[in-house]
Amino acid sequence: MEEERCTAAAADEIRRLPAEVNWEMLDKSRLFVLGTTLFSGVSVTLYPAVIVKTHLQVAPPPQAAAAIVRAILSHDSLRGFYMAAFEATKSSVGPAAVRLGVSEPAALAIASAAAGVSAAVAAQVVWTPVDVISQRL
Incomplete structure (x- = not known):
């Protein structure tokens, strides 16, 4: 009986969801x-x-x-x-940001973001051609 109530409640919740979710409705x-x-x-x-x-x-x-x-x-x-680009970028961008007068916590955040981007780019430079070649083979 309890299980049926839970299932019915879940079904009601699903029915209340909008048919389409757009960008403005998302909790970014x-x-x-x-x-x-x-x-x-x-x-x-x-x-x-x-x-x-x-x-x-x-x-x-x-x-x-x-x-x-x-x-x-x-x-x-x-x-x-893992790609070494992450550590190489992080260790060079962090000190450079501090030398430019950015606070240490902000410099760490900037360095981490830049490292993530460089690692993603490096991974895609390697990964995409390898993936294309391996799938074609």
């Missing part, structure tokens, strides 16, 4: 925070698997995925799975 702060968090979480979770897959595709057969993971970790450590 939640959208940006949740969108960024979810996208980053998915990227961090899946990127190492993509790196291993790419190594397996270009390695002479037969190669085990575990051997590829060990080789990447021993040669590049955990940073080998």
